Amino acid sequence: MRLLLAVVIIFSAITQGHALEISASLLYKVTSGKQATPADVVIESADTAGIYDAFNGSYTIYRNGSAVSSVKKEFLKGGNCFVKNGNYYLYCNNKGNSLDMLSPKFEVYSSAKLAVFDPTDVAVSGGYAYVADNDNHRIVKIDLAEAKEAASAGKYGKERLQFWYPYAVAFNQAGHLLVSEVLNTRIQKITKELKFYEFIGGWGINQGQFYRPTGIALKGDKLLVADGYTGLIQYFDKDGKFAGVLTDTNGKKLKFGSVTHIRVTGSTLAVVDAFEKTVFIFQLKEKN
Template sequence: MKIKLWILICAFLFSCSSEKEWTFSEKIELPEDVRPLGLTLKGDQFWISDPDNNRILQINNHGQVLDSLTNLNRPMHIASNGEIVYIPNFTSDTIATFENEELRSIQIGDSLDAPASIAMLDKTMAIADFYNHRVLLIEDDKIIKIGSEGRTDGLLYYPTDVALTKDRVVVADAYNNRVQVFDRNGQFIKVIGWQENIKVATGVEVYEKEIFVTDFYGNRVLTYNFEGVLLDTFTNHFNKPTDVLIFNEEMYVANYGENTVTIFSK
């Protein structure tokens, strides 16, 4: 009896300590003309950017469009902070906000050349400034400029996405085919992903202790820890993935190559 009890206790402890794994759940099909690029949450509402049609769309879990904001200028990797959606307009070199059904342009104190992504954390904004090969880190009136054009560590080559933590800036260094990590003062820390032969790193997301990276032409999503160790690779369910959003133990991936969003669940 004692042996059986011990076996049950061991089995319970093992099941509690083991990590849940991501498994493919489904693909959400969007309207046929949509080409999703960026994903964000405004409260509990899902919004996607559709740059080919110069709009952002609110969708439900079935891919139905509930609301839209049109007449934008190729919106890319959007972000949110509470009830505000932040929109980088790639072709007009501007940043807009969408709040209370009102669209406004905001000034950031520097010139942009094709903003490709915005990340928000508390009062801090990060912008991937595509053709300037840099990231701007903005808090109040202070601007820190991270990177310049180049191929070596600390330099960027067409950054497309950026994510923030309390002490890190994580950049999708797209055409260097890697991710770079900087501190909040803009100092280079680490390169991630170069050994996995990423074919254009288009999107990056930080969730808990993991970094998620979309590999555009590799049609996969890779996850790393902050030491740069590869943890997992997801394949077979993507078509030119561009962005990752984690919510309620589900991973949403925008497929720019078609009108779908792929969902993995834990």
């Protein structure tokens, strides 16, 4: 009995010692005024971020928290996402029922239009853009070279390859597309061919569960999921198992007002808090 207890204690110590912890150190934050709606953020470099303001139709570059340039365009008003892909940007233009491709000067050089379309996020792989079509409960695959729909999958529902307000999308290292579903309160993992792979999470307020999952991002093989209701950001390992809740450097859980998009590049995390009208920029640190 003593031997068994000793083995259990040793095993517990080993697993706890190898548990991954991710903490976030605040680098700076940008808070907008009442007449602004920060909707998305692009991590341009380690010290530079661009904030897309859907209310004013603007994209403003900040370096270490100070604005250095800004562009305003009428067609940028009211959009849902703003994502950089190589040397151009992808814009979720829900008013125009399109996914627009923008030059570095923010001019539309290509546009994939659909009859009915409510794009809220986009991820790119192999020359295709995979778009969350929120109101239509589906994922749309767009051929970027042809600027047209190549395929789509999904309809309203709770089963496999059915969605209930898909919001954010991101590819993991294995090449699977992860989709947050706000009202199905889960992450659905599908293939590039739009086939079902597995579910992650489910409704609840316990560890590994979601109440209103919104923004998602990948840091290496770890999946970060923001909850628009609880204000927490949870992270999961490569197998989709709960691994922890994002904390500050003192171990206190980070809590936001209502997160929409989150973005990760390298060790930089950007969080868009719609309720606080603030974009937070953090440096992530991992510790075993």
